[in-house]
Amino acid sequence: MNFSTTAVLSGKSITDDADVARDAIRTHEVVRLSPTQTPDDLRSYYDALVEAIGTPVNIAEDYATGGAPTGERWSEIRYRSDIPDMAAFRHSKNAQPLHTDESYVSTSAGVMLFYCEAAAPAGGETTFISGARLVEFMAESEPELLERLRTIPVRFQKADDFKDRPILQTADDGSVDLNFNFFCLGADPTPEAEKLNQDFHDFLETRLPSELILPVGLAPGEGVTWRDDLVLHGRNAFQAEQTGDRTIWKTGLILPAA
Numbered sequence: 001m002n003f004s005t006t007a008v009l010s011g012k013s014i015t016d017d018a019d020v021a022r023d024a025i026r027t028h029e030v031v032r033l034s035p036t037q038t039p040d041d042l043r044s045y046y047d048a049l050v051e052a053i054g055t056p057v058n059i060a061e062d063y064a065t066g067g068a069p070t071g072e073r074w075s076e077i078r079y080r081s082d083i084p085d086m087a088a089f090r091h092s093k094n095a096q097p098l099h100t101d102e103s104y105v106s107t108s109a110g111v112m113l114f115y116c117e118a119a120a121p122a123g124g125e126t127t128f129i130s131g132a133r134l135v136e137f138m139a140e141s142e143p144e145l146l147e148r149l150r151t152i153p154v155r156f157q158k159a160d161d162f163k164d165r166p167i168l169q170t171a172d173d174g175s176v177d178l179n180f181n182f183f184c185l186g187a188d189p190t191p192e193a194e195k196l197n198q199d200f201h202d203f204l205e206t207r208l209p210s211e212l213i214l215p216v217g218l219a220p221g222e223g224v225t226w227r228d229d230l231v232l233h234g235r236n237a238f239q240a241e242q243t244g245d246r247t248i249w250k251t252g253l254i255l256p257a258a
């Protein structure tokens with residue numbers, strides 16, 4: 001598995017574009033989707049594209065009810081001037097620390113997909129670090145923290161859904177399998193889990209070299225996919241004044257068997 005690539009799409013032929021994107025997603029942790037011609041109707045293009053790539057998963061959550069699922073396919077990540085900045089990352093312009101999206105999702109999609117409707121005038125890049133590269137770096141510089149990531153179960157939870165497992169596991173094929181969101185620690189954690197959540201967050205925020213992190217800034221019409229368990233992702237802060245100055249739509253995707 002390679003870290004990242006760009007899939008150049010036509011923006012017109014769904015069948016061709018889905019084949020190109022699917023091949024890239026199978027072999028790359030992060031794939032920028034770059035249509036040569038911007039589709040007139042982004043929602044209908046990306047609806048058709050995700051249906052042709054695999055099985056889209058309805059991942060939208062209701063901000064107002066503590067993150068309960070809404071049953072909708074597309075989750076809105078839109079700057080909103082009417083919501084306090086610290087209330088929800090998906091409506092704020094703050095930087096968001098590295099995490100996985102499915103930390104509390106018991107039935108995972110595996111692949112996450114963004115498409116961009118409106119880009120911030122500056123900033124707002126989605127940031128990625130390869131899990132394999134992260135483990136390699138930590139084995140050198142943070143072996144004690146790495147060992148705790150592998151051995152201490154940590155529960156992440158939102159609304160009624162949760163997962164309870166070590167932050168870092170090794171998948172059957174030997175690849176890394178990450179599960180982490182500092183802000184979604186479950187209620188009443190063990191002291192070991194609570195300390196590990198804080199220590200890993202502090203490491204990612206203050207001791208991870210920035211050259212290991214790939215920023216991906218999307219223009220309107222572009223998209224990006226990532227393998228949620230193979231990388232951590234976050235977001236750079238951005239400039240925004242008015243609601244909708246930056247708008248991204250997100251869904252989950254299950255790849256068909258190869």
Ligand SMILES: [Fe+2]
Pocket residue numbers: 099100101233
């Ligand atoms: Fe995320």
